[in-house]
Amino acid sequence: MSSKPVLSERQRSTLEELVGYIGGFGMPPTRAELGHCLGVSAQTADFHLRALERKGFVRCGRRARELELCDPARALVASEFVAAEQTINQLGGSARVPIVGRVAAGTPITAIENIEDSLPIPAGTGADFALRVRGDSMIEAGILDGDLVLVQQCDDAAKGDIVVALIGDGEEIEATVKRYLPGRGRVVLRPANATMEDIVISSDQSFMLAGRVVGVLRLF
Numbered sequence: 200m201s202s203k204p205v206l207s208e209r210q211r212s213t214l215e216e217l218v219g220y221i222g223g224f225g226m227p228p229t230r231a232e233l234g235h236c237l238g239v240s241a242q243t244a245d246f247h248l249r250a251l252e253r254k255g256f257v258r259c260g261r262r263a264r265e266l267e268l269c270d271p272a273r274a275l276v277a278s279e280f281v282a283a284e285q286t287i288n289q290l291g292g293s294a295r296v297p298i299v300g301r302v303a304a305g306t307p308i309t310a311i312e313n314i315e316d317s318l319p320i321p322a323g324t325g326a327d328f329a330l331r332v333r334g335d336s337m338i339e340a341g342i343l344d345g346d347l348v349l350v351q352q353c354d355d356a357a358k359g360d361i362v363v364a365l366i367g368d369g370e371e372i373e374a375t376v377k378r379y380l381p382g383r384g385r386v387v388l389r390p391a392n393a394t395m396e397d398i399v400i401s402s403d404q405s406f407m408l409a410g411r412v413v414g415v416l417r418l419f
Contacts, residue, residue, distance in 0.1 A: 206256075209247060210254075212237065213248065215345065216237060227266035229241075230263070231244075238334075251272075255271050256269055257269060295320070296349070298329045298330070298331065320414070324349055324413055326413050326414060331348075332376060336377070336390035338391065339392055340378070340391035342412075342415055347416040348363070348414070349415070349416065351412075351413045352409065353410050354407065356408055361379070362379040362408050363409040363411075365406070366398075366400065367405055375398070379408070385402060386400040387399055
């Protein structure tokens with residue numbers, strides 16, 4: 200009996216980015232686009248893709264976007280959501296919220312607002328949508344790279360709340376998870392990582408809140 204291939208943490212992150220990108224844009228990313236999502240070079244992104252191909256999760260072609268998810272990749276993604284739903288149902292009652300894109304815990308990345316999937320969560324959480332975190336700027340608040348944050352949509356929050364903040368205009372909007380510290384003439388978005396610096400938003404910069412984080416879901 201052959202054993203199932205085991206993915207490293209980076210290979211799993213690469214697979215998650217592929218699934219999210221294809222769900223959001225309707226086509227696979229180029230190596231450069233995938234590298235940007237992962238925070239690595241195009242060559243490193245290709246290295247991880249080739250590792251996934253050897254393990255039977257993807258098929259890579261010669262053209263820039265010639266990439267296909269194989270059945271094991273689809274099954275792995277589906278099984279994670281089934282496991283989450285079973286756990287939640289055991290806790291008594293569930294609801295579903297859309298996963299609407301990516302958000303960076305660290306340096307902000309361009310927000311992708313397309314709905315990628317839906318997620319089962321406990322009823323009564325108050326969450327309106329979920330976002331997958333990328334980066335480690337909120338690790339001291341227990342929010343890790345790859346976690347799904349549950350977000351209650353709102354345009355205001357209390358000082359010290361952890362929020363999803365949107366910075367910029369139009370196609371230049373960027374999203375990030377940070378602790379919200381409003382003040383006179385500015386807003387400070389503070390990471391929960393002692394090695395990282397605050398993001399300071401002045402009154403002349405475009406800024407709004409997408410919502411307040413009300414929970415975190417981690418799939419193992």
